[in-house]
Amino acid sequence: MNPISVDNVVNTYRFYAPVYDSLFGAVLEPGRRALTETVRALQPSSILEVGVGTGLTLSQYPESAAITGIDISDHMLEIARERASKMPERSIQLAAMNAEMMDLPDDSFDCVAVPYVLSVTPHPERLVAEIRRVCRKDGTILILNHFSGSRFWWFLERAVRSLANRIGFRSDFCFNEQILKYDWEIQSVRKVNLFGLSRLVVIRNT
Numbered sequence: 001m002n003p004i005s006v007d008n009v010v011n012t013y014r015f016y017a018p019v020y021d022s023l024f025g026a027v028l029e030p031g032r033r034a035l036t037e038t039v040r041a042l043q044p045s046s047i048l049e050v051g052v053g054t055g056l057t058l059s060q061y062p063e064s065a066a067i068t069g070i071d072i073s074d075h076m077l078e079i080a081r082e083r084a085s086k087m088p089e090r091s092i093q094l095a096a097m098n099a100e101m102m103d104l105p106d107d108s109f110d111c112v113a114v115p116y117v118l119s120v121t122p123h124p125e126r127l128v129a130e131i132r133r134v135c136r137k138d139g140t141i142l143i144l145n146h147f148s149g150s151r152f153w154w155f156l157e158r159a160v161r162s163l164a165n166r167i168g169f170r171s172d173f174c175f176n177e178q179i180l181k182y183d184w185e186i187q188s189v190r191k192v193n194l195f196g197l198s199r200l201v202v203i204r205n206t
Contacts, residue, residue, distance in 0.1 A: 006072065006098065006122060028116065029056075031192040034200050035115055035144050036060035042140055044110035050099045050131060051117035055080030058092060068109070070097040100126040107136045112205075115144040116198075119173040128182060132205055141184070141203040144192070147175040175199070 039047060040062050047061055052069030053076045061067055067090065071077050074096050084092040097103060100123055112135045114127075121127045135141055179186070185204040192198050 028193060028198070030194075031144050031198045031200060032057050032115060033060070034190060034192045035113055035142055038142060038200070038202060039065075039111055039113060042111060044140070046109045046111070048104070048109040048112045048131075048134060050112065050114045050127070051120075052077070052080050052094065053116075055083035055094075057113070057115065058083055058090075059087060063090060065111075066091040067093070068104075069094045070099060070102070072096065072098050099130060102130050102134055104134045106133055108134045109139065110136055111140045111142070113142045113144075115142075116146075118143055118145045118178060124178055132184070135205040137205060139205045140187075141205055143179065143201045143203065144198060145178075145201075146173060146198050147178070148173050 036057050040060075043062055044065055046066045047068070049057060049067065049069045052058070052071050053073075055069065058067065058069065058080065069080060069092065071080070071094075077094055077096055080094055084090070084094060099117065100121060112131045114131060118124050118127065131141055179201055183206070185206045186201060187204055188200075188202045190200045190202075192200050
């Protein structure tokens with residue numbers, strides 16, 4: 001598998017930004033909805049969304065929460081900022097930032113949401129270290145991502161692997177290697193999206 005680079009990711013989302021909502025909005029919405037419903041049940045006072053993209057989730061978070069959204073793509077953030085401007089009563093801060101080296105203080109957030117990001121970041125272990133650093137102790141981390149291993153998706157993963165590598169996406173992404181190896185407390189794992197393509201993992205930041 002070819003390594004993913006920051007330039008790879010930035011260039012990919014420069015291309016996809018204008019059409020991202022049309023291509024991936026509806027098909028991945030069940031996962032986003034499951035994530036934001038979980039956050040609303042928690043009622044955190046502060047939320048960080050890593051990979052906020054075009055801001056599709058912003059309106060679904062608790063109205064009382066202070067929301068910070070970061071993304072490496074300025075082109076995606078332009079659309080998110082337009083969405084946020086229509087919610088002037090909400091506390092929403094958006095910033096261009098590499099999630100593998102966040103310019104944010106330790107223990108800053110009650111809840112960190114990571115939707116559809118882990119398999120497109122160049123170094124997943126660096127991103128995990130950063131989200132654990134900025135999430136408060138005993139805070140909640142929610143990872144929404146595709147993971148390989150489903151028998152139904154076995155052939156599809158291999159069919160799209162070449163294309164996925166070129167656009168900066170790991171089609172073959174192992175749950176055991178990327179989630180189970182860390183010393184955090186996994187509270188729940190839920191299959192979401194069509195045929196369980198993705199999983200929503202709820203983690204306590206121990």
